[in-house]
Amino acid sequence: MSIVETVTADMKTAMKARDKQTLSVIRMLKAALMNEKVKVNHELTDEEAQAVIAREYKQRKESLDEFQKGNREDLVTETQAELKVVEKYMPKQLSQAEIEKIVATTIAEVGATGTSDFGKVMGAVMPKVKGKADGKLVNQAVKSQLS
Structure with missing residues (x-):
């Protein structure tokens, strides 16, 4: 199962479970993947999809750092929850x-x-x-x- 298919299946699961937080993040990932698909004008390979997910992860990580510097605990908590969802699609990180x-x-x-x-x-x-x-x-x- 490709990464795009996994994201789609997880989106359906989150819809059925009525998990709004997870669904919101997965929809953002799906939108980013679809935008990339339109940009490159072909179905995304797993490597291309992985690059998109890594970019989304990095954006949230940078946002988290900024929110922590600005003492915005409400946004820190929300961004940490988003990071946990995005991490599921990231490859295992090297130590x-x-x-x-x-x-x-x-x-x-x-x-x-x-x-x-x-x-x-x-x-x-x-x-x-x-x-x-x-x-x-x-x-x-x-x-x-x-x-």
Whole structure:
């Protein structure tokens, strides 16, 4: 079952359960997936759908940070609930140790020696962890290992 089909099935389940919170988030995901489908002018592959879901997840994560900085507890609670629903469709995220291992391997592969090779290392690491790790975590791991 593709990601788009899973989202549709979960939307039907949420409708039947009358779960308004989950239904609202799933409808937003479904809309984002449909917009992407129209944009690329073909059925979405699982990889393309995963990229859309990752983008939605990242937007909510950034919103959560902003709401916390602004002491908006009402919006923090709502956004955390949305994040839990979106997380169901995300691939399993890599741990910090796994990210550091991939970064160390990549540094050896590209022959990086210092901070001047940062861009080269990031360019090689990001395709390996696409959708499975936050870019900020990868960035920090690369910086710490190159310095």
